[in-house]
Amino acid sequence: MSSANKNLSEFSTSNLPDVSQKKFAIVVAEWNAEVTEALFDGAYKTLIENGVKPENIVRANVPGSYELSFGSQVYAQKADIDAIIAIGCVIQGETKHNDYINHAVAQGLTNVSLKYNKPVIFGVLTPNNQQQALDRAGGIHGNKGDEAAITAIKMLALV
């Protein structure tokens, strides 16, 4: 389906669970920081807007998206962390390097989530170019960070 001129991050905030006592870790890749900082800002803002207390949000940085799996695992094994949001942006280059990163981090985050029985949200953009990334980090297609935060909250209704 074409994504032209659509906000790809539209979501419902009805029937969200009470997360006033829930603690979130946001793990942020430093590669493409202009994009990942915008995604983090969106995720943080959305968590707060939907009932999460500032003191219950912890942030950690990792060098690149490939390291998001390990960074997320560090927090998933902490008893007081209820959900993890992994933020990254992997922009296609000349080689297949981005494909390997994307597949590794998608599978890695899934593995962490299942191993520790906690929501680990895939807040990683995989654009073909910088503009596509900016469009999805507060641009014409919304902010994937907002979407990742709502997803984390919704998943806590299950556990």
Ligand SMILES: Nc1c(NC[C@H](O)[C@H](O)[C@H](O)CO)[nH]c(=O)[nH]c1=O
């Ligand atoms: N090119 C991008 C990278 N590359 C770095 C890797 O994520 C990783 O840190 C390195 O391979 C060492 O393990 N990372 C991104 O997040 N985004 C990119 O566009």
Ligand SMILES: CC(=O)[C@@H](O)COP(=O)(O)O
């Ligand atoms: C996705 C990346 O790691 C990127 O820096 C790789 O670029 P290239 O495929 O041109 O080496």
